[in-house]
Amino acid sequence: MKLRAVKGTNDRLPAxxxxxxxxxxxxxxxxxxxxxxxxxxxxxxFAEVFERSVGEAADxxxxxxxxxxxxxxxxxxxxxxxxxxxVLRAFVEHGMHTWPSPVKLWSHGPAFRAENVQRGRxxxxxxxxxxxxGTAAPVADAEAIALFADVLRALGLRGVRVALGSVGDPDDRxxxxxxxxxxxxxxxxxxxxxxxxxxxxxxxxxxDAKDPGxxxxxxxxxxxxxxxxxxxxxHFDAVAACLDAWGVxxxxxxxxxxxxxxxxxxxxxxxxxxxGAQSALGGGGRYDGLVAQLGGPDxxxxxxxxxxxxxxxxxxxxxxxxxxxxxxxxxxVPMDDxxxxxxxxIARGLRxxxxxxxxYVRRAPGKGLRDADRSGARFAGLLGARERADGVVLxxxxxxxxxxxxxxxxxxxWILAETSLAPATTDTESTASxxx
RNA sequence: GUGGAUGUAGCUCAGCAGGUUAGAGCACCGGAUUGUGGUUCCGGGGGUCGCGGGUUCAAAUCCCGUCAUCCACCCCA
Numbered sequence: 001m002k003l004r005a006v007k008g009t010n011d012r013l014p015a016x017x018x019x020x021x022x023x024x025x026x027x028x029x030x031x032x033x034x035x036x037x038x039x040x041x042x043x044x045x046f047a048e049v050f051e052r053s054v055g056e057a058a059d060x061x062x063x064x065x066x067x068x069x070x071x072x073x074x075x076x077x078x079x080x081x082x083x084x085x086x087v088l089r090a091f092v093e094h095g096m097h098t099w100p101s102p103v104k105l106w107s108h109g110p111a112f113r114a115e116n117v118q119r120g121r122x123x124x125x126x127x128x129x130x131x132x133x134g135t136a137a138p139v140a141d142a143e144a145i146a147l148f149a150d151v152l153r154a155l156g157l158r159g160v161r162v163a164l165g166s167v168g169d170p171d172d173r174x175x176x177x178x179x180x181x182x183x184x185x186x187x188x189x190x191x192x193x194x195x196x197x198x199x200x201x202x203x204x205x206x207x208d209a210k211d212p213g214x215x216x217x218x219x220x221x222x223x224x225x226x227x228x229x230x231x232x233x234x235h236f237d238a239v240a241a242c243l244d245a246w247g248v249x250x251x252x253x254x255x256x257x258x259x260x261x262x263x264x265x266x267x268x269x270x271x272x273x274x275x276g277a278q279s280a281l282g283g284g285g286r287y288d289g290l291v292a293q294l295g296g297p298d299x300x301x302x303x304x305x306x307x308x309x310x311x312x313x314x315x316x317x318x319x320x321x322x323x324x325x326x327x328x329x330x331x332x333v334p335m336d337d338x339x340x341x342x343x344x345x346i347a348r349g350l351r352x353x354x355x356x357x358x359x360y361v362r363r364a365p366g367k368g369l370r371d372a373d374r375s376g377a378r379f380a381g382l383l384g385a386r387e388r389a390d391g392v393v394l395x396x397x398x399x400x401x402x403x404x405x406x407x408x409x410x411x412x413x414w415i416l417a418e419t420s421l422a423p424a425t426t427d428t429e430s431t432a433s434x435x436x
Numbered sequence: 437g438u439g440g441a442u443g444u445a446g447c448u449c450a451g452c453a454g455g456u457u458a459g460a461g462c463a464c465c466g467g468a469u470u471g472u473g474g475u476u477c478c479g480g481g482g483g484u485c486g487c488g489g490g491u492u493c494a495a496a497u498c499c500c501g502u503c504a505u506c507c508a509c510c511c512c513a
Contacts, residue, residue, distance in 0.1 A: 084513045260513055369473035
């Protein structure tokens with residue numbers, strides 16, 4: 001059998017790395033300046049961590065999509081299908097409720113779901129995640145949403161839509177679910193099988209139905225936002241007021257619902273167009289009560305996550321320019337056997353200041369210059385018998401073709417001068433013209 | 437789990453009313469060029485035509501099955 005990557009998993013090749021780092025770096029910068037600290041939790045946890053977080057209504061649909069297995073010690077483990085449960089487990093385990101409140105944590109890394117693959121949906125995918133734990137203040141909700149928008153803007157992504165809604169408090173949800181049952185059960189025969197099942201397990205999710213008949217039945221009905229108690233309503237209004245005041249654009253979506261039980265009040269999603277059926281870049285919401293559900297103190301929290309693959313897809317679709325790979329400043333070419341180790345040694349000595357590469361075998365100047373050219377280097381440094389006799393390197397500017405013989409001892413200063421003139425990370429076109 | 441499309445070189449694809457030795461472009465290696473790159477020219481390596489079976493004198497080509505990939509349904513934390 002030919003070896004291949006497992007279905008739904010992907011290699012991230014060298015050419016993919018700059019744009020990937022572009023996303024992580026933007027998140028680190030934007031979130032870091034807001035005082036959000038990075039946390040890294042394990043890729044797998046005891047299955048119970050996720051099972052406890054998920055709730056009853058969702059366990060049927062959700063657990064079958066989790067990668068759960070027994071290890072050799074008989075422990076039942078699950079590859080994380082999301083970040084929140086693991087981060088909150090760490091919050092509890094390390095007593096973070098005693099830290100200055102609120103505790104703001106972000107993470108990034110892979111997550112796993114045993115779903116069928118399509119565009120924007122993979123079995124191993126990657127997320128950037130934010131949690132703000134320890135405050136129920138609506139300003140925290142607004143800040144979380146604003147930070148989400150800020151990260152996307154820092155990436156250069158425009159034209160995404162923030163949809164803001166509220167699923168209310170538990171009693172609001174209970175009231176709304178009862179209302180939906182009352183309204184829809186008389187028409188149960190007309191509903192799709194899926195929606196009938198949802199009506200039984202988690203009625204609000206009938207709002208997510210795609211079946212035209214279901215949608216027609218649901219269209220005239222009230223939305224979760226219409227069922228908020230005064231406190232929930234005030235919370236929602238306060239969040240919206242903050243976003244208005246800060247100039248963060250959003251659309252109110254009264255019909256946003258959640259598949260998981262732990263969400264309270266604020267729920268939001270961000271969608272992008274042109275990236276296929278899986279248009280949600282990410283979403284989040286408030287989860288007061290979840291920390292307690294995981295065995296910790298009863299502290300409130302709010303969080304979000306976005307899918308890195310989907311954001312990159314959206315960036316590509318929007319034709320946003322992304323950083324190119326770093327190119328070498330200098331490529332050293334040994335032109336006789338004696339120069340091979342010499343070139344490698346010189347390169348080592350210069351790497352404190354710049355990216356310097358070299359050929360690993362003796363190269364004729366023609367081949368060596370071709371190697372240098374293909375490496376993307378701005379300069380080639382030829383080393384042969386004549387150079388050795390004079391203690392110099394023959395430096396060639398690959399863009400202009402001009403050459404000079406530079407004493408080896410002056411290479412470090414030359415490197416410093418060059419690196420101060422042009423940053424090491426620029427795209428190909430601009431560097432080619434700058435390099436003259 | 438369901439449906440559609442697609443599987444030919446590392447990549448993008450042509451070839452497919454069955455017919456000799458399976459092609460192109462790009463990429464890679466070498467030469468023209470034993471001290472000067474990019475351009476150009478010449479040459480080369482690289483293929484179980486996804487896999488299995490069937491039809492046929494003959495299958496990359498037709499038929500059946502199977503696997504994989506993509507897109508969509510489903511599901512969505």
